[in-house]
Amino acid sequence: MTTPRPTGPFSDGSRTLVMGVVNVTPDSFSDGGRWFEPEAAVEHGRALTTEGADLLDVGGESTRPGAVRPPVAEELRRVIPVVEALAASGVRVSVDTMRAEVAERALAAGAVMVNDVSGGLADPEMLPLVAAHAVPFIAMHWRGHSADMQQRAAYGEVVADVCRELAHRRDAALIAGVAPQRLVLDPGLGFAKLAAHNWALTAHLAAVAALGQPLLYAASRKAFLGVVGRPDGAAPRGAAERDVATAATSVLAALAGVWAVRVHDVRSTRDALDVVEATRSAGGGA
Numbered sequence: 001m002t003t004p005r006p007t008g009p010f011s012d013g014s015r016t017l018v019m020g021v022v023n024v025t026p027d028s029f030s031d032g033g034r035w036f037e038p039e040a041a042v043e044h045g046r047a048l049t050t051e052g053a054d055l056l057d058v059g060g061e062s063t064r065p066g067a068v069r070p071p072v073a074e075e076l077r078r079v080i081p082v083v084e085a086l087a088a089s090g091v092r093v094s095v096d097t098m099r100a101e102v103a104e105r106a107l108a109a110g111a112v113m114v115n116d117v118s119g120g121l122a123d124p125e126m127l128p129l130v131a132a133h134a135v136p137f138i139a140m141h142w143r144g145h146s147a148d149m150q151q152r153a154a155y156g157e158v159v160a161d162v163c164r165e166l167a168h169r170r171d172a173a174l175i176a177g178v179a180p181q182r183l184v185l186d187p188g189l190g191f192a193k194l195a196a197h198n199w200a201l202t203a204h205l206a207a208v209a210a211l212g213q214p215l216l217y218a219a220s221r222k223a224f225l226g227v228v229g230r231p232d233g234a235a236p237r238g239a240a241e242r243d244v245a246t247a248a249t250s251v252l253a254a255l256a257g258v259w260a261v262r263v264h265d266v267r268s269t270r271d272a273l274d275v276v277e278a279t280r281s282a283g284g285g286a
């Protein structure tokens with residue numbers, strides 16, 4: 001089995017990393033409200049680490065379609081104690097935020113990476129902040145806030161359009177001083193994307209990788225995995241019933257050489273990636 005080597009931050013290049021999701025929100029589509037209390041979120045994060053997460057992504061703003069943004073003070077109140085507690089227990093924490101102020105406070109609380117679904121577009125202070133702190137940065141493909149993002153899901157040719165727009169974010173980050181080895185790109189499944197767009201991007205991860213940066217692939221529990229294989233008109237699978245499909249996408253992403261996959265259910269993806277790794281090793285590590 002010949003697959004590209006997954007390189008990027010915190011990676012020794014031997015395998016795709018697993019980023020576990022810790023949503024400290026009342027309203028995320030996938031697990032809204034379950035870990036809203038800081039103690040519950042911290043406990044959940046520790047459990048994900050025990051199950052094999054290489055790093056945890058802590059976020060305090062739901063980005064599901066139609067979501068209303070929390071005020072910055074509320075986002076800080078949700079995120080900072082959780083980042084602090086997880087970092088103090090030795091876990092590698094990424095903060096999922098579009099706000100430079102939240103990123104800065106999270107870095108001070110022990111986070112080691114910033115994940116910005118807007119790729120630096122939502123807050124002009126974000127790229128300079130990340131560059132100044134010399135921390136790894138995930139720039140996702142994004143066309144606007146969640147309140148109306150699905151109205152922006154119009155593409156001539158989705159893979160080419162997303163790659164072109166992501167290339168602009170890459171260039172903006174590099175010009176702002178983010179080091180190339182610290183910059184990860186993400187095609188942003190489900191953000192201004194319909195199911196067909198998500199599948200096209202999944203099928204063409206090599207084109208996104210050709211932008212020259214490590215990739216994050218984040219399909220976990222998204223709506224397109226709730227309808228795949230279902231007859232027209234059938235009720236979609238609920239979010240928690242999408243983990244097998246998620247693990248299947250993790251395998252596809254690992255075979256495409258992505259740096260990391262961002263998932264809610266770490267155990268199933270970790271098992272699936274162990275299969276990829278064992279096969280790769282048996283084939284001579286190619």
Ligand code: PMM
Pocket residue numbers: 021023028029030031062063064096115116117138140186188189216218219220262
């Ligand atoms: N999706 C969500 C949140 N954060 N970050 C990145 N980089 N990429 C994503 O696709 C992404 C993200 C929304 O999913 P959630 O509500 O389950 O966290």
